[in-house]
Amino acid sequence: xxxxxxxxxxxxxxSLAGSSLAWLNDIRAQAKEQFIEQGFPSxxxxxxxxxxxxxxxxxxxxxxxASELGHIDVADLEAYKLNDCWTMVLVDGHYSAxxxxxQGIPDSVTISSLAEALTDKPDTIKRYLGQxxxxxxxxxxxxxxxxxxxGVFVHVAAKAILDKPLQILHLVTGAEVLANTHHLIVLxxxxxxxxxxxxxGCEEQxxxxxxxxxxxxxxxxxxxxxxxxxxxxxxxxxGVYVKQARDSRFNxxxxxxxxxxARTDVHTDLGxxxxxxxxxxxxxxxxxxxxxxxxxxxxxxxxxxxxLYKGVLNDKSRGVFQGRVLVAEQAQKTDSxxxxxxxxxxxxxxxxxxxxxxxxxxxxxxxxxITVGQLDNQAIFALQARGIDEVSAKNMLTFAFANxxxxxxxFKPLHDQILMQVLNRFPQAGIxxxxx
Amino acid sequence: MISIKNLHVSIGDxxxxxxxxxxxxxxxxxxxxxxxxxxxSTLSHVLSGKAGYTxxxxxxxxxxxxxxxLEPEMRAREGVFLAFQYPxxxxxxxxxxxxxAALNAMRKHRGExxxxxxxxxxxxxxxxxxLEMDExxxxxxxxxxxxxxxxxxxxxxxxxxLEPSFCILDETDSGLDIDALKVVSAGVNALRDxxxxxxxxxxYQRLLDYIxxxxxxxxxDGKIVKSGGPELALELExxxxxxxxxxxx
Numbered sequence: 001x002x003x004x005x006x007x008x009x010x011x012x013x014x015s016l017a018g019s020s021l022a023w024l025n026d027i028r029a030q031a032k033e034q035f036i037e038q039g040f041p042s043x044x045x046x047x048x049x050x051x052x053x054x055x056x057x058x059x060x061x062x063x064x065x066a067s068e069l070g071h072i073d074v075a076d077l078e079a080y081k082l083n084d085c086w087t088m089v090l091v092d093g094h095y096s097a098x099x100x101x102x103q104g105i106p107d108s109v110t111i112s113s114l115a116e117a118l119t120d121k122p123d124t125i126k127r128y129l130g131q132x133x134x135x136x137x138x139x140x141x142x143x144x145x146x147x148x149x150x151g152v153f154v155h156v157a158a159k160a161i162l163d164k165p166l167q168i169l170h171l172v173t174g175a176e177v178l179a180n181t182h183h184l185i186v187l188x189x190x191x192x193x194x195x196x197x198x199x200x201g202c203e204e205q206x207x208x209x210x211x212x213x214x215x216x217x218x219x220x221x222x223x224x225x226x227x228x229x230x231x232x233x234x235x236x237x238x239g240v241y242v243k244q245a246r247d248s249r250f251n252x253x254x255x256x257x258x259x260x261x262a263r264t265d266v267h268t269d270l271g272x273x274x275x276x277x278x279x280x281x282x283x284x285x286x287x288x289x290x291x292x293x294x295x296x297x298x299x300x301x302x303x304x305x306x307x308l309y310k311g312v313l314n315d316k317s318r319g320v321f322q323g324r325v326l327v328a329e330q331a332q333k334t335d336s337x338x339x340x341x342x343x344x345x346x347x348x349x350x351x352x353x354x355x356x357x358x359x360x361x362x363x364x365x366x367x368x369x370i371t372v373g374q375l376d377n378q379a380i381f382a383l384q385a386r387g388i389d390e391v392s393a394k395n396m397l398t399f400a401f402a403n404x405x406x407x408x409x410x411f412k413p414l415h416d417q418i419l420m421q422v423l424n425r426f427p428q429a430g431i432x433x434x435x436x
Numbered sequence: 437m438i439s440i441k442n443l444h445v446s447i448g449d450x451x452x453x454x455x456x457x458x459x460x461x462x463x464x465x466x467x468x469x470x471x472x473x474x475x476x477s478t479l480s481h482v483l484s485g486k487a488g489y490t491x492x493x494x495x496x497x498x499x500x501x502x503x504x505x506l507e508p509e510m511r512a513r514e515g516v517f518l519a520f521q522y523p524x525x526x527x528x529x530x531x532x533x534x535x536x537a538a539l540n541a542m543r544k545h546r547g548e549x550x551x552x553x554x555x556x557x558x559x560x561x562x563x564x565x566x567l568e569m570d571e572x573x574x575x576x577x578x579x580x581x582x583x584x585x586x587x588x589x590x591x592x593x594x595x596x597x598l599e600p601s602f603c604i605l606d607e608t609d610s611g612l613d614i615d616a617l618k619v620v621s622a623g624v625n626a627l628r629d630x631x632x633x634x635x636x637x638x639x640y641q642r643l644l645d646y647i648x649x650x651x652x653x654x655x656x657d658g659k660i661v662k663s664g665g666p667e668l669a670l671e672l673e674x675x676x677x678x679x680x681x682x683x684x685x
Contacts, residue, residue, distance in 0.1 A: 379524045381487070382524045385517075386512055389541070400528030
């Protein structure tokens with residue numbers, strides 16, 4: 001059996017990362033079979049019921065060879081590179097050594113392209129690849145595993161600290177290009193790192209599929225940021241799948257601003273006393289459709305999960321939040337707190353929010369709170385009572401609603417970059433940046 | 437400064453204020469005491485322009501203008517200041533941002549230029565000390581994670597910066613321990629001058645030990661039923677509100 005994607009990828013078969021490795025070809029083949037059988041999810045799949053991916057079958061998105069990359073606007077790319085970071089750049093799904101900068105990486109840390117890692121340490125990759133994802137579930141993991149062209153491999157040795165963040169920039173250069181990448185991030189025991197994924201593209205219709213598998217070993221801590229600034233015509237499917245060992249910490253910040261259709265999955269399995277903190281901000285304008293799906297799996301006792309996702313939806317945009325928290329029978333003393341708040345700025349905007357708690361343990365604390373609505377009238381009045389007119393008060397509060405999530409970013413260059421993005425999306429607010 | 441005449445106010449069909457008469461000349465501090473449900477907070481909300489109240493009768497004249505005809509922000513720009521009983525939290529906006537936006541809105545209204553950044557910082561840092569608040573408060577989100585006492589101090593800090601001519605203190609003392617009460621009272625007392633008037637709404641006579649009122653009024657069932665000097669507050673404390681209510685009945 002074939003479909004348009006197996007045909008499209010046929011020409012890349014020998015240039016996919018690790019194409020000489022038999023074990024990898026096997027798991028790619030399994031994934032391909034799985035994908036050809038089930039395709040992309042449909043609205044009938046419970047976890048995809050709000051997001052229609054039909055565009056992926058209607059349009060002829062196709063991968064490109066590393067030798068066929070489109071024009072790279074280096075100045076534009078440089079503008080998104082953050083100060084005080086190491087940089088990995090992927091163009092149309094292919095690692096670009098020339099645009100990347102890894103000078104001075106400590107010996108205790110490995111950062112390389114996935115292709116290079118598959119050559120240098122195939123056994124390490126084999127141990128992790130596909131272990132955090134599940135290709136049988138409706139989604140895009142099977143597609144990704146079948147045909148990822150490349151990606152990034154990060155390994156931080158036990159007790160090592162990556163003292164500057166790593167920024168992974170994804171750039172798509174042409175219309176109808178399909179960029180499909182797979183990253184592996186492994187933090188050994190008591191290691192720490194911050195990694196930022198930035199998604200960019202030309203002003204065309206293209207598609208990004210990105211899977212990041214994360215393994216946070218005992219007592220290690222990872223801050224992972226995602227800044228999705230795709231073109232406003234693009235389709236974006238991004239997944240982060242995390243395995244957290246005992247006492248580990250995982251903080252995720254998901255800023256979803258671009259693309260006409262964007263979906264982000266964040267799944268984490270929590271070991272004993274592990275902590276996760278999932279934050280999200282989505283800003284919808286025009287006809288954007290932004291779907292965030294999180295799954296927090298309390299497998300062991302004493303783990304703590306915190307989640308706050310906020311959406312501001314204008315025009316005819318639609319925001320979707322699905323948050324699942326599963327607490328296994330043995331996961332006693334779980335402490336879980338999930339919130340999703342949506343602000344609708346237009347009568348035609350829509351928010352769909354679905355918290356799901358599945359609790360099989362009996363001694364747990366699980367809270368959740370969901371709101372969809374307008375600004376708080378008390379707060380508007382409080383500002384008016386200080387001389388600020390109603391329109392300015394509303395603008396200030398709308399900005400503040402989003403800015404709460406921006407303020408959670410501890411790395412200043414990223415904080416400032418996201419703040420500019422948010423300000424640019426609320427031009428009417430007249431926020432005086434100098435005083436924030 | 438402010439003249440309230442026969443003010444009747446309803447929420448929906450329910451009459452809350454039933455003919456309040458009150459004159460506060462410039463430079464005076466008037467306290468309003470009264471039992472729960474008497475209409476004290478309604479009075480503060482109506483004067484500051486909060487939505488949800490219907491004025492069915494009467495008038496409020498402030499500096500010669502019809503106060504009730506003004507939007508809330510215009511009242512604020514004209515110098516009416518409400519220190520909220522329950523200050524709202526605004527995550528995402530820092531205190532200093534709010535202070536500057538508020539001060540500039542008032543300066544613009546008066547036809548003045550925006551405040552100079554350095555002058556403003558110097559002003560704020562000077563004032564914040566008088567309220568024994570840490571400078572870090574300036575950069576924290578408005579009231580977010582503040583204790584009750586910190587929120588009330590923050591209200592007085594705003595008054596200190598904005599220099600209103602008519603301050604309504606809506607239960608500013610409620611929930612404060614004695615140390616916080618002393619600081620807040622000192623902040624208010626420092627604002628007292630012959631051009632500025634105060635309306636203090638309180639449950640507790642204790643506040644009046646620290647901020648000496650010129651006149652004390654008792655509000656019961658939507659009307660001012662008794663007015664007197666500071667000694668009235670002590671008498672009330674000793675005899676309870678029933679004493680006034682019985683006298684009126």
